[in-house]
Amino acid sequence: MSDLNRAAPRIVACPNGPLLVRGELDLVTPEGDPIERKRRTIALCRCGVSSIKPFCDGTHKAIGFTTTE
Amino acid sequence: MALSETLTKQGTFPTPPFSARGPLSVRLLDLLSAAPDGDPHLIPLADEALQAATDIVHDDDIQLALFLLYGLHYGSVVETDDAWEWHPSLIALRLHLEAAFEAELRRVVPVPALPEPSSAAVAAALFALTGEDSGPSLSRYIAAKANREQLAEFLVHRSIYTLKEADPHSWAIPRLTGRAKAAMVEIQSDEYGGGRPERMHATIFAGMMRGLGLDDRYGSYVDQVPAVTLASLNMMSMFGLNRRLRGAIAGHLAAFEMTSSIPCGLYSRGFRRNGFGQDVTWYFDEHVEADAVHEQIAGRDLAGSLAEDEPSLLPDILFGAAACLTVDGWAGAHILDAWTAGNSALRVPLVTGAAASAPASGSES
Numbered sequence A: 001m002s003d004l005n006r007a008a009p010r011i012v013a014c015p016n017g018p019l020l021v022r023g024e025l026d027l028v029t030p031e032g033d034p035i036e037r038k039r040r041t042i043a044l045c046r047c048g049v050s051s052i053k054p055f056c057d058g059t060h061k062a063i064g065f066t067t068t069e
Numbered sequence B: 001m002a003l004s005e006t007l008t009k010q011g012t013f014p015t016p017p018f019s020a021r022g023p024l025s026v027r028l029l030d031l032l033s034a035a036p037d038g039d040p041h042l043i044p045l046a047d048e049a050l051q052a053a054t055d056i057v058h059d060d061d062i063q064l065a066l067f068l069l070y071g072l073h074y075g076s077v078v079e080t081d082d083a084w085e086w087h088p089s090l091i092a093l094r095l096h097l098e099a100a101f102e103a104e105l106r107r108v109v110p111v112p113a114l115p116e117p118s119s120a121a122v123a124a125a126l127f128a129l130t131g132e133d134s135g136p137s138l139s140r141y142i143a144a145k146a147n148r149e150q151l152a153e154f155l156v157h158r159s160i161y162t163l164k165e166a167d168p169h170s171w172a173i174p175r176l177t178g179r180a181k182a183a184m185v186e187i188q189s190d191e192y193g194g195g196r197p198e199r200m201h202a203t204i205f206a207g208m209m210r211g212l213g214l215d216d217r218y219g220s221y222v223d224q225v226p227a228v229t230l231a232s233l234n235m236m237s238m239f240g241l242n243r244r245l246r247g248a249i250a251g252h253l254a255a256f257e258m259t260s261s262i263p264c265g266l267y268s269r270g271f272r273r274n275g276f277g278q279d280v281t282w283y284f285d286e287h288v289e290a291d292a293v294h295e296q297i298a299g300r301d302l303a304g305s306l307a308e309d310e311p312s313l314l315p316d317i318l319f320g321a322a323a324c325l326t327v328d329g330w331a332g333a334h335i336l337d338a339w340t341a342g343n344s345a346l347r348v349p350l351v352t353g354a355a356a357s358a359p360a361s362g363s364e365s
Ligand code: FES
Pocket: A017, A018, A019, A044, A045, A046, A047, A048, A049, A050, A055, A056, A057, A058, A059, A060, A061, B292
């Protein structure tokens, strides 16, 4: 019950892909304006080439982005 | 487009707006035109159809018959007496046709080598499988070349599944447990708009059809699509409705999501190039972002967890994914081949010539 109420954010670093974000957190511009979050679970781009940043658009696959050390 | 308009309940037809394609579908449509009376024995007729078919996946009569039978569970295909849904004669017919359909799919679909039954390995294998380039691409053609008539044809093909988007996979929810079920529900909740009906993907798609002057009532364009387009939906329905195939439906959804976000960006580009605005491209724009999320959940949390929890399902997870790529690949190639040869990709022409006269979006009436 308490877990549900807090809905602590959890970020999954997806291999060769985005950061998958679940739970409550504020997503804002540098000015502090909210960035619209259209769904409960979001994927944030970490390859740098998405056309809908800060969200992932799947292009990381097309460029062969890898996260392996 | 007014919000209230996008919320309009999907219309239905009092009698099927499409025709039979052979003796089996003739008989089925005839039966469904009245309430059940006795127990028609349909297996001999089904066997004749199966023996006559050279390729079940591309057979018009058999695929339409399956489409009608699954339609009894979905609704909006043939408006008929509800008692038909679980009528023993029709269930027996469906099982009989499904056995042959599944056997054919298992014969023709190339399944890759099995990974370890771990979440990470399964996700990696599915991303590798879906990342293989399979030749000429319908999405690239649509981005660069398709005209308005072709865009309308594309939506006609897509409408068979997409006006019921997510429903075939939802059959699997009670057939899964634990982590895989939670992942499936997480994806499906987003498909159904996350509690906002106007954001339901099937509803957004219906709005796009209207934006091109197409009829968004389910079944409007069944006559126009080839057997393989019906087979694509029938395959999902079969995987979803049979608990023993829950591995296949999980793999199918993973492959479907993994091959969606980049093509949807290209489709959106094609519609914008033809002068359509965001009210029309919304569906594809939405999927660019949504499916980049869903593919991660589907790979690791749905298919991957399922493989960890029930390793015996691993072969079917890969089979379902490969079957999605194979059958949808054929359906896409059918369209692309017709267009590059200068032909329509429809089985019969659009009656109304709707798309040609569709106003550019944004020009309010
Ligand atoms: S991580 Fe997916 S596009 Fe950048």
